[in-house]
Amino acid sequence: xxxxxxxxxxxxxxxxxxxxxxxxxxxxxxxxxxxxxxxxxxxxxxxxxxxxxxxxxxxxxxxxxxxxxxxxxxxxxxxxxxxxxxxxxxxxxxxxxxxxxxxxxxxxxxxxxxxxxxxxxxxxxxxxxxxxxxxxxxxxxxxxxxxxxxxxxxxxxxxxxxxxxxxxxxxxxxxxxxxxxxxxxxxxxxxxxxxxxxxxxxxxxxxxxxxxxxxxxxxxxxxxxxxxxxxxxxxxxxxxxxxxxxxxxxxxxxxxxxxxxxxxxxx
Amino acid sequence: xxxxxxxxxxxxxxxxxxxxxxxxxxxxxxxxxxxxxxxxxxxxxxxxxxxxxxxxxxxxxxxxxxxxxxxxxxxxxxxxxxxxxxxxxxxxxxxxxxxxxxxxxxxxxxxxxxxxxxxxxxxxxxxxxxxxxxxxxxxxxxxxxxxxxxxxxxxxxxxxxxxxxxxxxxxxxxxxxxxxxxxxxxxxxxxxxxxxxxxxxxxxxxxxxxxxxxxxxxxxxxxxxxxxxxxxxxxxxxxxx
Numbered sequence: 001x002x003x004x005x006x007x008x009x010x011x012x013x014x015x016x017x018x019x020x021x022x023x024x025x026x027x028x029x030x031x032x033x034x035x036x037x038x039x040x041x042x043x044x045x046x047x048x049x050x051x052x053x054x055x056x057x058x059x060x061x062x063x064x065x066x067x068x069x070x071x072x073x074x075x076x077x078x079x080x081x082x083x084x085x086x087x088x089x090x091x092x093x094x095x096x097x098x099x100x101x102x103x104x105x106x107x108x109x110x111x112x113x114x115x116x117x118x119x120x121x122x123x124x125x126x127x128x129x130x131x132x133x134x135x136x137x138x139x140x141x142x143x144x145x146x147x148x149x150x151x152x153x154x155x156x157x158x159x160x161x162x163x164x165x166x167x168x169x170x171x172x173x174x175x176x177x178x179x180x181x182x183x184x185x186x187x188x189x190x191x192x193x194x195x196x197x198x199x200x201x202x203x204x205x206x207x208x209x210x211x212x213x214x215x216x217x218x219x220x221x222x223x224x225x226x227x228x229x230x231x232x233x234x235x236x237x238x239x240x241x242x243x244x245x246x247x248x249x250x251x252x253x254x255x256x257x258x259x260x261x262x263x264x265x266x267x
Numbered sequence: 268x269x270x271x272x273x274x275x276x277x278x279x280x281x282x283x284x285x286x287x288x289x290x291x292x293x294x295x296x297x298x299x300x301x302x303x304x305x306x307x308x309x310x311x312x313x314x315x316x317x318x319x320x321x322x323x324x325x326x327x328x329x330x331x332x333x334x335x336x337x338x339x340x341x342x343x344x345x346x347x348x349x350x351x352x353x354x355x356x357x358x359x360x361x362x363x364x365x366x367x368x369x370x371x372x373x374x375x376x377x378x379x380x381x382x383x384x385x386x387x388x389x390x391x392x393x394x395x396x397x398x399x400x401x402x403x404x405x406x407x408x409x410x411x412x413x414x415x416x417x418x419x420x421x422x423x424x425x426x427x428x429x430x431x432x433x434x435x436x437x438x439x440x441x442x443x444x445x446x447x448x449x450x451x452x453x454x455x456x457x458x459x460x461x462x463x464x465x466x467x468x469x470x471x472x473x474x475x476x477x478x479x480x481x482x483x484x485x486x487x488x489x490x491x492x493x494x495x496x497x498x499x500x501x502x503x504x505x506x507x508x
Contacts, residue, residue, distance in 0.1 A: 019358075220414070
C-alpha cells in the first residue's frame, strides 16, 4: 500500500468512525456542530498569556472521546501531519518576547514561552474538537444539519462534493505514484523534473473521473439538489446537550477554575 | 422502445465515430452492442443518455433525446458504468441505492422499501450497510447494478458489465442480467457473456453497423467477426466452420 492508498484508507476509516454508535454519535448533528463552533470560539478567545485559563478546556474533548468510544490516540494518529504545523505556529515567540512573565521556583519563564504554549494548546484543542465532530458525524448528516441551519445549498453541496472528490483525486494519485515508482526503482518521491507533467496528468485524470461521477449522478436524477441523510428532529436531549456545553464553556471562560483549584493547594 | 435514425457523430471534425447509424430496439429485447475498440459502442450509449449530442434522431418511447426531454428519458434508462468506482460515490451501498429514488421524488419510506426489494431480489442484503471502499470488485459491480435497479428503469444499459470480474462473479452478473425483464442494451468484448445474455447483436465497425441479427448466428460467423477485428466467442473457437 503506498502513501496515497493509506491516505485513502484513512479517509474511509473516518466514515467508519462516524458510522459507529454511541451517545455522542446519536446526538443531533446540529447540536454537535454548534457546540464545536462555540468551543472553538471560546478557546480562541483566550489571551496569549492565559495558559491557566485554557488548560481546563482540555476536559471537554477528553470527556467526549471517552463517551464516544474513540481512542485519543486515533485522533493524534490521524492528525499527525497537521499537528506539527499547528505546533510550529508559535515556535518563534520565545525569540521575540523574552521578558520574564512568571517564575517556576527560581526559573524565569518568558512571555514568549507562555504565548507559544498557549498558541499550541489552542491549535491542538481546536483540531481535537473538529476531529471529534467529523469522527462522530457522517458527512452527509453534517451537511443535512448545515442545511437545517440555513447555510446556502450551494456551499453545503460544495463541501460534500469536495469531500467526495478528495477521495477520487487521492485514488488517481495512488495509481500514478505506483506507476511512477514501478518505472523508477530506488527513487525516493517524484523527481522534480516530473512534477509538471505529473500534476498536469493528475488534474486531467481527476477531471475525467469527476466528470464520470457527475454524469453518474445526473443519470440518476441529480439536479443541483442533494437529498442529505435523514436526520431526526432536534430533541430535548440534543437541546440539553447543547445548553450544557455552552454553560460549561462559559463557566470555564468566566471563572478562573484552574486558579481556584490551585488555590486549594497553594497559599 | 429505443430508435436511432440516421445518427452520426464526430468528436473531431472530419473524423466521424458514428456514420449514419439506424436501428430500433423493442421493449423486452436484449441486445449486445459489439465491436472493436473505437467502433463507437460507448458513443452510442452516451448519445442515447444525452451525454453527447450528434446529428440524426434518437428517441426513447417516442421522446426525442434533446435537452428538454432529458429528465424524462433518463428516468427510464438505467446505466451501469464500466467502472463501478465511478458509479458508487456515496459512503455506503444503501446511500448509493437510495440516491436515485429520492431524486425522483420518492419518500424515504418508499425508497427504503424499494432498496430492500432490490437487495432481496439480488440476494445482496448483506451488502446494504457496507462501505463502498470496503467491498470487493465483484460485490461492487453487483451493488452498481442494484443502484440502477433501485430506479426501476424501463431499460438497462450496461457498459462492459463483466470487465475485470473473476469467473465466479462474472457468472453471478450474467445470471442477474438474464433475470432482468427490461429492455437491455449491453456493450462488451466478452462475447461469451453476450451469447449468454442477449438474443440479438449489433456489430459496429468503422462507425457503421456491419451486422444486426440473431446473437447465435452473428457470433458463430468467424469470417464476419474477423473481418471486423473480432474473434469467435471462446466456446465456438474450437469448432470448424
